[in-house]
Amino acid sequence: MHARATILPLTLDRLTYARGGETLIDGISATIGPSSRTVVLGPNGAGKSLLLRLCHGLIAPTNGAVRWAGADAFGRQDVARRQAMVFQRPVLLRRSALANITYALSLQGRLGRSERPARARDALASVGLAHVAERPARVLSGGEQQRLAIARAAALKPDVLFLDEPTASLDPGACRAIEDAIRAIDAAGTKIIMTTHDLGQARRLADEVLFLCRGRLMEHTPAGEFFERPRTPQAAAFLRGDIVG
Amino acid sequence: MQGFDEALAAAWRLIVTGDTALVEIAALSLKVSLTAVFCAALIGLPLGAALALARFPGRGAVIVVINALMGLPPVVAGLLVYLLLSRAGPLGPYGLLFTPTAMVIAQTLLVTPIIAALTRQVVADLWTEYSEQLTSLGAGRLRAVPTLLWDARFSLVTAILAGLGRAMAEVGAILVVGGNIDGVTRTMTTAIALETSKGDLPLALGLGIVLLVIVLVINAAAHLFGATARRAAG
Ligand SMILES: Nc1ncnc2c1ncn2[C@@H]1O[C@H](COP(=O)(O)OP(=O)(O)OP(=O)(O)O)[C@@H](O)[C@H]1O
Ligand SMILES: [Mg+2]
Numbered sequence: 001m002h003a004r005a006t007i008l009p010l011t012l013d014r015l016t017y018a019r020g021g022e023t024l025i026d027g028i029s030a031t032i033g034p035s036s037r038t039v040v041l042g043p044n045g046a047g048k049s050l051l052l053r054l055c056h057g058l059i060a061p062t063n064g065a066v067r068w069a070g071a072d073a074f075g076r077q078d079v080a081r082r083q084a085m086v087f088q089r090p091v092l093l094r095r096s097a098l099a100n101i102t103y104a105l106s107l108q109g110r111l112g113r114s115e116r117p118a119r120a121r122d123a124l125a126s127v128g129l130a131h132v133a134e135r136p137a138r139v140l141s142g143g144e145q146q147r148l149a150i151a152r153a154a155a156l157k158p159d160v161l162f163l164d165e166p167t168a169s170l171d172p173g174a175c176r177a178i179e180d181a182i183r184a185i186d187a188a189g190t191k192i193i194m195t196t197h198d199l200g201q202a203r204r205l206a207d208e209v210l211f212l213c214r215g216r217l218m219e220h221t222p223a224g225e226f227f228e229r230p231r232t233p234q235a236a237a238f239l240r241g242d243i244v245g
Numbered sequence: 246m247q248g249f250d251e252a253l254a255a256a257w258r259l260i261v262t263g264d265t266a267l268v269e270i271a272a273l274s275l276k277v278s279l280t281a282v283f284c285a286a287l288i289g290l291p292l293g294a295a296l297a298l299a300r301f302p303g304r305g306a307v308i309v310v311i312n313a314l315m316g317l318p319p320v321v322a323g324l325l326v327y328l329l330l331s332r333a334g335p336l337g338p339y340g341l342l343f344t345p346t347a348m349v350i351a352q353t354l355l356v357t358p359i360i361a362a363l364t365r366q367v368v369a370d371l372w373t374e375y376s377e378q379l380t381s382l383g384a385g386r387l388r389a390v391p392t393l394l395w396d397a398r399f400s401l402v403t404a405i406l407a408g409l410g411r412a413m414a415e416v417g418a419i420l421v422v423g424g425n426i427d428g429v430t431r432t433m434t435t436a437i438a439l440e441t442s443k444g445d446l447p448l449a450l451g452l453g454i455v456l457l458v459i460v461l462v463i464n465a466a467a468h469l470f471g472a473t474a475r476r477a478a479g
Binding site: 085087090093 | 374375377378379380381382383384388392395396398477478
């Protein structure tokens with residue numbers, strides 16, 4: 001299923017990010033393989049978004065390193081092009097929904113100009129937005145914008161897709177549609193690394209869980225094990241719905 | 246001195262009869278200022294965007310200078326262009342002094358800093374919002390420039406209008422380099438200055454009214470266009 005060559009696995013080596021004297025990501029070491037959906041869990045402010053941005057190369061670690069196994073084979077620029085991210089607050093460009101996707105495809109430079117609209121329409125259809133293709137992206141509803149951002153990232157068919165709370169502002173029906181879309185993206189060979197606050201969604205989607213608390217990696221375990229027998233009291237409290245800090 | 250009513254009535258007659266002198270003067274004014282703003286936008290938009298994104302030593306100083314040049318007195322701009330174009334100046338051989346081209350050059354010099362400074366501000370603000378998203382999509386700073394300019398287009402129309410306002414209103418620069426030659430370089434503002442000092446109030450007033458109306462119409466059109474486009478594009 002994951003036969004094509006990818007830049008994975010991803011290795012985090014004592015990854016640390018400090019800002020203003022505060023250590024926000026604290027010495028995280030982990031290896032994230034290609035063949036499972038990874039869900040990063042943790043309370044507000046645990047460092048989930050920071051971790052994704054560090055992995056994606058948007059911010060530089062103050063200490064430690066992010067290493068992609070394919071870095072040598074593909075080269076630095078291509079490693080960046082083989083990743084995509086959907087932000088917690090996605091930025092859509094002031095042009096049509098379709099043009100947002102064709103713009104991303106043109107930056108990636110894999111598809112010729114004539115092939116881009118078809119790929120973009122497929123991506124829109126996969127998140128149920130085919131009917132708003134020509135509408136300006138900025139007039140779409142919050143949930144539609146979120147889905148457009150996912151479609152834009154998925155259209156790139158990256159090796160790795162980072163999703164930072166992809167369903168935060170969606171109604172239950174749209175949530176299910178996004179979860180199906182995420183499964184389809186995974187099945188098409190893209191590694192999923194995502195965060196969510198919806199524990200039901202985490203149970204449905206996660207193959208493995210990274211549990212963060214105050215910038216530290218508390219657990220890195222298969223999902224079934226994490227939800228049945230959390231190893232740390234913080235994770236147990238988090239799963240019970242207690243405030244963890 | 247003529248009464249105000251009389252002057253106004255005479256001015257109105259000049260306007261409604263389409264007085265040739267008045268029409269020619271108004272047309273030249275528009276041509277010069279619009280051309281100057283077009284050139285200034287061509288330079289100022291990319292320059293402002295580059296200043297918003299580029300990191301180089303001395304960048305802060307360049308920004309301060311451009312911001313300060315927004316207040317460049319028109320006569321000083323005129324003087325600089327005069328020295329440049331006068332027979333002994335570096336561009337003297339082209340014989341441009343006292344031509345409409347000289348006026349376009351002087352006004353371009355006046356308007357470029359306004360457009361560049363406002364563009365820099367608008368694009369810098371937009372970049373803080375867009376930088377991670379565009380970086381994630383694979384756009385470097387250079388590739389981001391056209392994207393940011395396009396997404397800032399509604400705010401940039403205002404910057405360009407500010408430049409057009411300055412060009413249409415100024416008299417110092419075009420008077421110095423154009424010379425207010427009848428039928429060649431006479432524009433609305435230079436003519437108003439001349440006719441007022443000569444005491445020909447009807448022509449001065451007529452030109453003043455036309456100038457006001459033109460500026461009003463341009464701004465109203467831009468506002469309506471902007472509001473409609475903004476609503477459509479979100
Ligand atoms: N640029 C920054 N400067 C200072 N502190 C920052 C910066 N960016 C993030 N932080 C802090 O780092 C911590 C982790 O932030 P992060 O956004 O990663 O949390 P999160 O786990 O994604 O939370 P949420 O669930 O609310 O999205 C927070 O306390 C935040 O205030
Ligand atoms: Mg977050």
